Amino acid sequence: MILTVTPNPSLDRTYEVPRLDRGEVLRATGDRMDPGGKGVNVSRAVAAAGHRTLAVLPLGGPAGDVVAGLLETEGISVAPVPVAGHTRSNISVAEPDGTLTKINAAGPELAPAEAASLIDTVRAHAAGADWIACCGSLPRGLAPAWYAELVARAHRAGGRIALDASGPPLVAALREHPDVVKPNAEELAQATGRPLTTVGDALRAASDVRDMGARAVLASLGADGQLLLDDSGAYFGSAAVAAVRSNVGAGDASLAGFLAAGGTGPDALAAAVAHGAAAVRLPGSVMPAPADLDPAAVTVTTDVPLDRVLKEPAT
Incomplete structure (x- = not known):
């Protein structure tokens, strides 16, 4: 069972349009509404793969x-933490070439008692979890060290933590040695303070993040593939994708695949790549089911292409 923690969840509305013309009235060719937030997406992908999951998240207001309700419809158990503020609503506009324009709201500010209740709820349900995945931005009211406190408490209770965060919350949590962190290229660059232009740069940055405290690093490099760096060595995984429909939640699907496959080693990396590649072929933030996966298209190797220039360099 994988328990997910999403401190700043959202209600996500995605519109598909022929072209985004600023200042014009646009007619959507498709639209959908999904529960959102990184941890929420991990739970959705885990459930789609047929595994048990529990989503812990603060919820308030009609959204x-x-x-x-949407999570329960997808067969996901929910442990809500009631808050006085309203859960945020986000909007994404997707174009046929894969270009995605997102408007993310800030979300509610959590009171100290609500922040404490969120941690207490995680602790109350953590005993039966194989992994605890802590994902996404922190809402107003939570200090940057909030994730670090959660990692420390989980480890004292014998739990394994996967962390997908960025900026100061990521750096602060590294001191508590999360079992795996899942940064993208931009987050790696931010954490290490230097730009990434090649896969080799990303590998060196992942090594630096391990030196800062992470026990393993699963790095998403977008269309260039994924890196896994742990005690057994470095691995590079990739899969060709003919057409990208939406990249919303692709990294979250990758993390779900990685954890559902055991959360360690090249086989788990292969599962992560397969889930991420499947997710970008689906609309909105739809999470892939087993039928959407193409494991045969995935390549995992210890021969990391160090000199390959990243399609999307990070600074």
């Missing part, structure tokens, strides 16, 4: 009620 919070809709998020809870």
Whole structure:
């Protein structure tokens, strides 16, 4: 069972348009509404793969009620933490070439008692979890060290932590040695303070993040593939994708695949790549089911292409 923690969940509305023309009235060719937030997406992908998951998240207002209902419709157990503020609503506009324009709201500010209740709820349900995945931005009211406190408490209770965060919350949590962190190229660059232009740069940055405290690093490099760096060595995984429909939640699907496959080693990396490649072929933030995966298209190797220039360099 994989328990997910999403401190700043959302209700996500995605519109597909022929072209985004600023200042014009646009007619959507498709639209969908999904529960959102990185941890929420991990739970959705885990459930789609047929595994048990529990989503812990603060919810408030009408949007919070809709998020809870959508999750339950997908067969996901929810442990809501009631908050006075309203769960945020986000909007994404997707174009046929894969270009995605996102408008993310800030979300509610959590009171100290609500922040404490969120940690207490995680602790109350952590005993039965194989992994605890802590994912996404922190809402107003939570200090940058909030994730670090959660990692420390989970480790004292014998739990394994996967962390997908960025900026100061990531750096602060590294001191508590999360079992695996899942940064993208931009987050690697931010954490290490230097730009990434090649896969080799990303590998060196991942090594630096391990030196900062992470026990393993699963790095998403977008269309260039994924890196896994742990005690057994470095691995590079990739899969060709003919057409990208939406990249919303692709990294979250990758993390779900990685954890559902055991959360360690090249086989788990292969599962992560397969889930990420499947997710970008689906609309909105739809999470892939087993039928959407193409494991045969995935390549995992210890021969990391160090000199390959990243399609999307990070600074």
